[in-house]
Amino acid sequence: MALRHAVLAALLEGDGSGSGGEYSGYQLAKAFDIGVANFWHALPQQLYAELTKLEKEGLVAGRQVVQETRPNKRLFRVTEAGLAELEAFAATPSKPSFIRDDLLVKVQAADCVDTGPLIEQLEERASVAEAKIELFGKLLRKMRGELDEAEFLRRGERIGPYLTCLRGLALEQENKEWGLRVAAVLRERRAVHAER
Known part of the structure; x- marks a missing residue:
């Protein structure tokens, strides 16, 4: 598994429906810390870098949100190509896990x-x-x-x-x-x- 798959899976929760809502990078980092961190650890900087890569590859789409009293932010959502990537990943056999502690x-x-x-x-x-x-x-x-x-x-x-x-x-x-x-x-x- 790569970080990309964990990010794509986390983005599906952006609006709580799992239908491809939107998250800012900050919201993604918070969601990762609460949920995805159960099975994948990543620092916020790694998440931001991964979002940039995923957007370049067309697996997520980002849009700028202008805010008057705060700095502007970007919101990201999973694209059809991103869903296809997750579908292919879900079909791939998983390796047994191991403890490294x-x-x-x-x-x-x-x-x-x-x-x-x-x-x-x-x-x-x-x-x-x-x-x-x-x-x-x-x-x-x-x-x-x-x-x-x-x-x-x-x-x-x-x-x-x-x-x-x-x-x-x-x-x-x-x-x-x-x-x-x-x-x-x-x-x-x-x-x-x-x-x-």
């Missing part, structure tokens, strides 16, 4: 390093995960509105963002549980070794 490397070496700082990092990871769990819960409730989850998944207009948000929620719940469990194990082992 420096915290796991540190835990792997836990028997040979001071675990005090590691315990702090694990607890911090769990704390960050807790905040994301709360955010995902709010997003999921907002997306489904008055419907319960089962009804929304059966009849909702746009379930793609909801389903990816569910994956982000599950990941953060696992991060929290694992971080707290490993921190507790390492803390208990430190206490046992201190008694010797």
Whole structure:
């Protein structure tokens, strides 16, 4: 997967309908941070550069919006060519994902390093995960509105963002549980070794 596909997918949410609304670069960066960041990380500068490339390739169209009290802005939407690009991407087989996490490397070496700082990092990871769990819960409730989850998944207009948000929620719940469990194990082992 390339950043281009993540940007195109995020732009589909521009008006909330998934029918190809518009986003400014700033709005895209905010949407990326909340939703797409579950599966793809990019800095705002990378997003702006990608929008420029996509516009040159005809996969997005941009238009200038003149504002009287603020600087002018450009709004972008996915073109038919951009939708075709996403269609081709969706049909391409996906590779299995893998974990690449420096915290796991540190835990792997836990028997040979001071675990005090590691315990702090694990607890911090769990704390960050807790905040994301709360955010995902709010997003999921907002997306489904008055419907319960089962009804929304059966009849909702746009379930793609909801389903990816569910994956982000599950990941953060696992991060929290694992971080707290490993921190507790390492803390208990430190206490046992201190008694010797």
